[in-house]
Structures are given as C-alpha cells and as structure tokens.
Amino acid sequence: MTLNLEAWQKRVLFVLCLVAIAGLFALAFTAGRVAATPQQPGTNSAEAGFARDMQVHHAQAIEMSRIVRDRTDDVVIRTIAYDIAMTQQHQIGQMYGWLEEWGLPQSTDAERMAWMAGSHGGHGNGPENMLTQDGLMPGMATPEEMQELSEATGEDAERLFLELMIDHHRAGVDMAQAGVDLTQDPEVRALAQKMADGQLIEIVEMEKMLEGL
Template structure:
C-alpha cells in the first residue's frame, strides 16, 4: 500500500468518529443554549423589582400572562429545537434558531417576574382566565376557552391546551418528518402557533398593570407578526398553505 493511500485510509478512519459525534454535540449545544437563554432572561429582570407590581393578584393580567405565555412559548421552543435538527432549508433552520433563542429569553424574563411576585411559575387553574373583557376569552375552563381551543390541533378531535398549540399527535408528526416535509410542517405548526397566541399578547400589551409586562407583550406582538409574514411567504414559495 502506498504512503498516500495509507494516509487517506487513516484520515477516513479518524473522520468517521468525528462525524458520529456531531449529533450528540449538537444536542448538547442546544441544551446549553436553552439554559443560558433562560438564565439571561431571568437575571435581566431582577433589577426591575421597583417597576413591577410588588405582589399582583394571582388572577391578574400580569401573572396570568406570564404563566400562560410561558406554557405557550415552551412548546414553540420545543418545535424550534426539533426543526434545528430536521429542517433541510437553511432559512428554516435560521428561523427556528431565532425563535428558540428569542422565546427562551422571554420565558426567563417572565419566570423572573413570577419569582419576584411569589406566584406559581405555571398556571394552576386553567388557561386564559385573566382575559375577561367579554370577547370570548377566559373563564378557566369556561365555554370561551373551550371554543377557541377546538380550533387548534391536527383534526383528530384532540383539544389543544391553548389556541394555536400543537397536539401530541402534531408533535409526533413533526419529530418523524424528514426532508422538505419537515420544513413545511414546522412552518405550518409554528405559523398557527404564532397566530393562536397573538390575542393573548395583544391583551397583555393593553391591560397589564406593569409597564415592563406591557412592553414585553408588545415586543412579542411585533416580532411574531413579522415572523408570521415570513412563514406565510416561505410556505407559498414551497407550494404549501397554512393549516
């Protein structure tokens, strides 16, 4: 065997383990990114103690928004994490990365407020009871919430937790999707997710008693409306439609 051939064989043997390590390393990188984003968002809110209500009521807009939007964001983060590993379109992966990092930071902010307010980190009595403007929202299990949540989901009769949220079957399908189908399904699910959460963000931006909560809610509105326009355009370019 020539020296060049031996070197090539050795290089191939050395590169194979490196390739096999990329998957676990990518997963570890995503986990580290999530933890850093949460910590930064959480710690960034600690100096805001004086600007936020000392202890808003547990049924207040401020607490309800932070709790429910944490749940809503957490699923978007999960979907974006899946897309980072399965999407084939670099633009889709870039979008998934932006959504993951932005929403993880926002979850950290909201959890920081809830900790300062001595409020539970997640809702304990149902969703969207803090939206009580008579527009069909709220009720902690009342008719308005049930009517809205039946509009979300995969069509299999499963009721999603909040408007726009994916069902368990949706998430199973997303994890199993490969190739261009993974790109399309992620865009469809995330677009619906954004659209479903928009009324909560708009309500929080208008009715929260804390300026920082109103500001964050409005930032979410602006960001997710822009992302929704982008995802709609990307679906059109791929010959697909929203769901």
C-alpha cells in the first residue's frame, strides 16, 4: 500500500509540474502577443493631430485645384491641378480611415498644429505662434485669396493658382516632415514621407511653370 501511495503521489506531482509548465508557456505566449501588439494612438497624439490637420490642409488644396481647372484652358495647369486633387483626396481617405480605425473623432477642440510643438516645424513654440493672423494653418489661402482665384481667368488664374499652391505645398512639406519626426506608427510615417517627397517635386515643377508665364 505504501509503495502504491508513493507512486500515486509521484504521478500527481508529475502532472502538477506539467500543468505548471504549460501555464508558464501560455503566460509567456500571451505576454508576447500583448507586447507585440502596437498601441493605438490617443486623441492627443501626434498621429491623430497630423491626420486631422492634414485633412483640412489637403481639402483646401483640392478646392483650389478644382477652381483653377474651370478657370483655364492650359493643359499643363489643368493636369497638375487634377493630379494634386486626386492624390490629396486619396490621402484624405487614408487619414480619415486611420482615425476611424483608432476609434478617434475626426475633429476636436484642440488648437490646430498643437501636435507639432517640439518638432522642427514647431520650433518649440505653442500652436498660437504657428497659425497665421487669420487663424489659418501656414500656407493656407485666405477667404479673400480664394475668392480672387474663383473670379480670375486665363493667365491671371494660372499665376494666382501657382503662387498660392507653392506656398500651400511648402507649408504642407513642413507639416508632413513633422509627422515623420514625431510619429511612432510606421504607416503614418510612410505616408507623411510620401507627402513631403511628392510635394517637393511638385513645388519645383510649379516654380518652373510660374517662371514661364
């Protein structure tokens, strides 16, 4: 009986050891999955601020592009305006989708560009020092300039569009580069870098076009 009892106790201890080992493996696996899962950006994060503000910035570029396409017959101007509108509309869709995926609102009461504070674009200043006197983000045309563009025709419309869009793109590049600098999300960083690179190329092309008018 004693031998049988000892054997039974050994078997129980063996089973308990197996259960404990299995539990440790399960715990380690779960912890590894949690650690590997990227934390989604919060509503005050650089990623969310970038997505919200860049959508607004892009929206005006799209509006300017659509206006000039109706105010000129120049094929080259119409082509670059179409490319800007299509590219930035697609990017707006991506950024809108991120905020939806992160479960964050598309807009907040936060100051525009507050997320850029501390980046090379923010220069360590508060958002109130980054906005224009009209409360617009840098590079954005004023309502008066937008009205002027909508009333211009021919070469006047072409020149004004190029001037406004060059300024718009320069500021857009700064915002995109701040997105690259501040984000921890590889997808956000990739799109921000793509924006910066693409708009720099377009700036060069538009400057050449402006010189040719």
